[in-house]
Amino acid sequence: MIAVDAVVVTAMADESAPFMARADVVGDPTQMGHAEHRLLTVGGRQVLLVQCGIGLVNSATAAAVAIQGTHPRAVVSAGTAGGVGLDVRVGDVVVGSEYVYSGADARAFGYELGQVPGMPEVYEAELVLHEAALGASVDLRVLSGTVLSGDAFIDATRVERIRAAFPTAVAIDMESAALAHTAHLYGVPFLSVRGISDLCGPVAGTDFLTHVDDAADRSAAVVLEVLRRLAVGDMAHAR
DSSP states (O other): OOOOSEEEEESSHHHHHHHHHHOSEEOOOEEETTEEEEEEEETTEEEEEEEOOSSHHHHHHHHHHHHHHHOOSOEEEEEEEEEOSTTOOTTOEEEEEEEEETTOOOGGGTOOTTOOTTSOSSEEOOHHHHHHHHTOOOSSOEEEEEEEEOSSOOOTTTHHHHHHHOTTEEEEESSHHHHHHHHHHHTOOEEEEEEEEEOSSTTHHHHHHHHHHHHHHHHHHHHHHHHHHSOHHHHHHHO
16 A cells, blocks of 8 residues: 555546656556556655546546555546536636536435435535635636536537536536545545536537647646645645
């Protein structure tokens, strides 16, 4: 077992690359089940970078393995997301204040839309991490709000339904809510920081492919600033 300050989870190689480019030390890749692990040293912090693959199940299972193997002080979801809020722009960075499943619907049994039965209505970001992200010293527009997650890529055919159902949502991805769910089960502080790659519009797929690299780079810049700013004592207190 290794001890790390944080586990950072990305879905794709494009989202992992900015962390490796900025790290002081990059360890060799290790395959842990379906996920790729790399131990990084960044500004004196030990970070386990986990590339989990796309989707809710891939991210949740990879996070569970990483948490059990490292007992991190925090879990952070990094990478890209689609902008859902009407004031969100490509190039923004969204810091999730709470996380909800876009596809969960057990209202017939008295649960809220987006709530998994028996689980919280929303998964809240850890306050210390959230405030550190919003105060990060980066030349970027950083927004806060509800982040949705589901296994569907959202484009113009789906986005209006999503906005109507979740009016406080600012972004949607395919991992953050599942990672927040897993962190909740293990009692580990959680935060998602996502660069906006597209606006879930008619050309969302094209926009994503065009902006995935720079959106991932913006996400990494904020995440690494958070890790640099937080004292070890703060991280321990957050837990």
